[in-house]
Amino acid sequence: MKKRIIALGIVGFLLVSCSDPDLKTVASALEDTARGVGVLQSTVINAADRGVISESTTRPLLEFALSVNRAGKVAIAVTKEWSKLEKNDRAQLLKILEPLLEKLQDSDSFVLANVQDPKARREIQAALSLIQASLGTAQLVLVSKGQ
Amino acid sequence: MDTAIALVNLFNTAAPGVAQLIVLIRNKNGNISVVAMLDEADAQFSANMKQAEDWLASHPKT
Numbered sequence: 001m002k003k004r005i006i007a008l009g010i011v012g013f014l015l016v017s018c019s020d021p022d023l024k025t026v027a028s029a030l031e032d033t034a035r036g037v038g039v040l041q042s043t044v045i046n047a048a049d050r051g052v053i054s055e056s057t058t059r060p061l062l063e064f065a066l067s068v069n070r071a072g073k074v075a076i077a078v079t080k081e082w083s084k085l086e087k088n089d090r091a092q093l094l095k096i097l098e099p100l101l102e103k104l105q106d107s108d109s110f111v112l113a114n115v116q117d118p119k120a121r122r123e124i125q126a127a128l129s130l131i132q133a134s135l136g137t138a139q140l141v142l143v144s145k146g147q
Numbered sequence: 148m149d150t151a152i153a154l155v156n157l158f159n160t161a162a163p164g165v166a167q168l169i170v171l172i173r174n175k176n177g178n179i180s181v182v183a184m185l186d187e188a189d190a191q192f193s194a195n196m197k198q199a200e201d202w203l204a205s206h207p208k209t
Contacts, residue, residue: 023181024180024181024184027181027184027185027188028184030184030185030188031184031185031187031188031191033188034187034188034189034191034192034195035191037191037192037195038191038194038195038198041195041198041199041202042198045198045202048202055206058202058206059203059206059208062199062202062203063199063203065195065199066196066199066200066203069192069193069195069196069199070196072188072192073189073192073193073196076185076188076189076192079185080182080185
C-alpha cells in the first residue's frame with residue numbers, strides 16, 4: 001500500500017510540474033499539422049493518379065509538404081525537451097514554424113495558378129488551410145507570451 | 148518522460164494497478180499527454196515523409 005501511494009505521488013508530481021497549457025496547445029497544433037500534411041499529400045497524389053494535375057505541379061507541392069514534415073520533426077524534437085515554454089523556447093519554435101507559414105501562402109498561389117481542376121483545387125486548398133490554421137494556432141500561442 | 152514511465156512500471160511491479168493509471172494519464176492534461184501527442188505527430192510526419200519521398204522517387208524529374 002505504501003509503495004502504491006509513493007508511485008501515485010510521483011505520477012501526480014510529474015503531472016502537476018509538467019502541465020503548461022501553452023505547451024499542450026503547441027503539441028496539439030503540431031499533431032494537427034502532421035495530419036493536415038498527410039491529407040494534403042494524399043489529396044495531391046490522388047489527383048496526380050487521376051491525371052487531373054501534372055507531375056510538374058505535384059512535385060513542388062510534395063516538396064513543400066516534405067519541408068513541413070522535416071520542420072515539424074525538428075519542432076517536436078526541441079519541444080520534447082521542455083516541460084514548460086520559456087520565452088527563449090517560444091522564439092526558437094517560432095523560428096522553425098514561421099517560414100512555413102510564409103511558404104504556405106506561396107503554395108496557395110501556386111495551386112491557384114497551376115491546378116485547373118476545380119475539385120482538386122478546392123481539396124488541395126482545404127488541406128493547405130488546415131495546415132495554415134494549425135500552424136497559425138501554434139504561432140498565436142507562442143507569440144502571445146513571447147514578446 | 149521515458150524515465151517517468153519506467154519508474155511507474157517499476158512501481159507497478161510492486162503495486163499492481165498503476166499500469167491502468169498510465170493509460171488514464173495519457174488521456175489527461177499532463178505532460179505525458181503532451182508527449183503522447185508529440186509522439187503521434189512525429190510518427191505521422193515520418194509516415195508523410197515516406198509517402199512523399201516514395202512518390203518523388205518513383206516519378207523522377209525528366
